[in-house]
Amino acid sequence: MQTDELITLVNNALEELKAKEIVQIDxxxxxxxTDYMMIASGTSSRHVxxxxxxxxxxxxxxxxxxxxxxxxxxxxxxLVDLGDVVVHIMxxxxxxxxxxxxxxxxxxxxxxxxxxxxx
Numbered sequence: 436m437q438t439d440e441l442i443t444l445v446n447n448a449l450e451e452l453k454a455k456e457i458v459q460i461d462x463x464x465x466x467x468x469t470d471y472m473m474i475a476s477g478t479s480s481r482h483v484x485x486x487x488x489x490x491x492x493x494x495x496x497x498x499x500x501x502x503x504x505x506x507x508x509x510x511x512x513x514l515v516d517l518g519d520v521v522v523h524i525m526x527x528x529x530x531x532x533x534x535x536x537x538x539x540x541x542x543x544x545x546x547x548x549x550x551x552x553x554x
Contacts, residue, residue, distance in 0.1 A: 436499050438470055438519045445522055448493040449475045454486050454524070460539050469521045474535055476527050480510025486524045487513040 436444075442459060449457050454475035463470045477483035484507060491501050494517055502516040511529045515522040523535060 436497055440497075441494075441499060441517060441520050442471060442473070444493055444497055444499075445473050445490055445517070445520055448490045449473070449486060449522075449524075452482070452486050452489050455527070456530075458536055460536065462539060465539065469516075470519045472521050472523065472535070472539065474523045474525070474530065476530050477524055478526075480526065483510050483513055483524050483526055487515055487522075490515050490517075490522055490524075 446457060446459070454477060457473065457475045460472045460474070461470070462468075462472055475486065477486050487504060487507060491504060494501055494515075499517060502518055504513065504515050506513045510526070512523065512525045512533075515524070525533070
C-alpha cells in the first residue's frame, strides 16, 4: 500500500468514528522512524479505544497489518504503528499536555533555521 493511500485509509477510519482535530504531520526530514504522524482526539477512553480499533481493523482489511499498538489499556493515548504512518489518538487533556504538533513543528523550525546561511 502506498503511503498516500495509507494516510487516506487512516483519515477515513478516524472520521468514520468522529475523531476530533485530525492532523497530519510530514516528518520525513526529521526522523527515520516514520514518514508521517497523524494525531487525533477522542472524547473519552472508550472513544480513543474505538478509534484505534477502527484504524487497526481498516488497515488489516487493506492488507497492512500494524507493527504495533501501544497504550490501549489506559485509554488516554493509543499509538498505532503502521510503518510509514504512526497514528496517535489521545484524549484532549493528554493531547494538550504533550502537544506533539508544537514539538514536531519546533523541530522543523530548528532544522530550517540551521540550514539558513549566516551573514
